[in-house]
Amino acid sequence: MNQIAAVLDGLQQKINHGSTFIQRKYNEIGQAKFNFPAPVTAASLAAFEAEFNQKLPSEYQTFLELHDGADLFILDDGLGLVLYSLDKVIESTIEAKEDGLIDEDFDYFWVIGEVNEGYLLIHTEHAKTEDTPYMYWKYHEGTTEDADPIDQNFGTFLEYSIIAQGDVFWEFKDFSIEKDNYFVDEDPPKEDVKPPLPIKFVDSVRVEIEYPISKTDSDYEYTVSIYEGKSGKERLMSRHEGGSRFNKLIEDVRNRLSGRQFHYSLINVFQTESRFWENEEETGDSLIINESPQKQGLSYDGYRAFADQLPRPLPGWK
Template structure:
């Protein structure tokens, strides 16, 4: 049986190992056959006290698997192209406070990541209702009520995101052989 939060640690450990074995730069294959040389930058971990203070001050619930991520890395940048940079950032606790400060109208939701014009959102109301699938995605300029359920928790999303080398796998089902060439 897999323990909640253990996938996060194994996923980060494996990614860091791949990076270390390759001079902190790895080559990934992206969509449509593109190859990129990328790097990842992990922030120092958040302490248990910082996590608890965040929850108390913000009145938000952090899921256990996400807390495990924060204890390893209080935010990170993933798959930044070594020449062109990137747009994948999982926010630190301070960034979550700063970037979500104006979202009082949809209480209980907060952005935790920015990925190529999308935000990954935790709905803490779902957590308080003991729902396991609390992660959502929305366009960067969309409101929280427009967020779409991902039907997963943080660590499943994170694991799949790393496996897909930073690709927005949650949108793959939108593209079919009939519409791909018109939409892309």
């Protein structure tokens, strides 16, 4: 496995275990979002070479052959690391030259993405050899005349970006305790001081879905119980009545689990039909026993696995 594939595989494992709550500089915290598109097409690679008459750096092309762009560590403010698809690289680079963002005297750049209110660039002249660092960055304002070198090629840049959770790691070394008043302000307004959200690590969580008595009643309700711990009874996290649509119920469960900002190693979901049916029209009895109630148990390796493949209702329900 090559370096790019190994780094992305490690990130995927982290996401699948639900470890997506991140913290960056200036107390930027939250549940990060990720997107990994399909590999780049041969047509896009051919279009790129035809447009710029130059091959891509090998590490960058290796990444595109795994994913044609990616969204990494995106918080609610939209900031994070965005790597464009190759088609968008072509479009953005052409537009940047037309709009003057790529200065005519500094026109040896491709625009390949964005990070922290700035553009991510590849220096095309440096990219002609693997021995010269070609990754650059600049603020959205201004032109490429002001581009700053990151001093890395794409593979190391990607790995360091993942370690830094989508932050501009190359600026960390520039912090000076003498020049930068990072933590202390004179008489800071109290409303500007935001305490961090509590993060709780939970080995496992148990979601129990009890089906209603009647299938025919249009306003029947599921009952959902969510417990912490392997035994499922240590502490009741929430209990509420779901709506008459199973999909809506599961969305509510998903939102409830993600909204608490917990880290779950394992999520177990148990669905059980009621042992009784209402069936007055067929039998005249107000209540009869369901002799073979359906049951289903599912296990998910972390919150992300649960969110990516939500459970379906038992047969006959909706």
